[in-house]
């Protein structure tokens with residue numbers, strides 16, 4: 001409810017028959033038979049794939065503990081189940097993971113979460129898993145698939161959560177999964193070996209000794225990865241001729257003519273349709289301009305260059321976005337509701353979705369400070385295989401399909417950069433306020 005603005009109706013005016021899924025439900029105890037079935041099914045689904053799981057510093061580490069994994073695609077879940085068997089893993093899952101299968105998700109002990117919202121009930125479920133069930137609390141703190149094979153923004157509350165829970169932290173880092181099924185083209189897997197490390201990064205004693213900030217720093221350091229670098233270092237060749245198809249979704253801005261949203265990709269070639277410049281993504285994982293200067297040989301460098309451009313727009317107060325979107329919502333888990341056309345705006349005030357549902361106007365607003373990131377999709381498998389952006393509230397999730405093409409990556413950058421800017425601004429003002437108080441205290445002391 002924290003994002004409710006007085007006088008603004010922050011919900012879609014559904015008919016009474018539309019229920020909202022109760023995300024505050026306590027997780028159920030996972031039966032041993034389910035633990036085995038998940039493991040067996042994961043093993044079957046991994047048949048024919050080359051993978052290796054390595055455990056590091058895991059001697060004597062038994063549940064309860066917190067397991068943090070990086071997230072690239074569905075294959076992560078199978079590897080997670082294989083690596084942790086025979087222990088019981090309780091996953092925090094997003095509401096669309098419950099789509100058409102809420103009972104199954106409940107039976108295996110999942111906890112439901114709406115993305116990038118604050119959920120005070122989740123803490124109770126986490127305590128329940130760790131203290132009562134003595135299980136593994138499994139989280140994907142990036143809260144989405146990695147768009148460019150590098151660490152996505154992490155919530156700054158992890159250190160506090162771990163400090164409060166007083167249990168060890170294990171980090172599961174997957175390598176190869178992004179290259180195998182990149183988020184921007186997961187339908188055409190490539191032949192890439194998968195390698196997962198499971199490492200205890202904080203023991204219960206270390207959690208006791210360190211501050212929340214230090215814990216946060218340790219986790220952040222342990223969660224760093226760059227899959228493109230990994231490919232280059234391991235000398236992995238991706239020979240599939242379609243390897244760059246979809247790459248324009250993350251590399252949406254041309255570094256030659258600066259035009260946005262006009263990039264295209266086919267085969268192994270990325271093209272700017274505005275100026276015609278072309279780049280090849282080579283088999284060994286580098287970009288190479290077909291003519292003229294190669295601006296970036298490394299995909300994450302191009303990606304971060306785009307982010308820096310968005311950051312500048314935010315800092316200079318130039319950033320704003322407006323578009324007509326088609327909205328599908330998921331208040332409960334069995335059916336997407338067709339909400340219809342709406343206006344989506346994104347600017348220094350945050351996200352606003354305004355529209356009319358069954359003759360009743362509505363306005364959904366999420367302020368900047370309530371969202372450190374946003375969930376985007378390039379080929380959303382549940383509604384329509386196109387780009388969309390998920391704006392969630394405490395009891396609903398709106399999947400908005402923009403009319404403008406290839407804009408969602410920029411929306412994701414802008415969400416993160418607006419948050420960063422706002423928080424920096426807030427911290428600065430707090431620092432100034434404290435300095436003023438201190439000055440006054442000093443004055444008083446001097447007078448006394």
Ligand SMILES: [Zn+2]
Nearest residue numbers: 254257272275
């Ligand atoms: Zn261009």
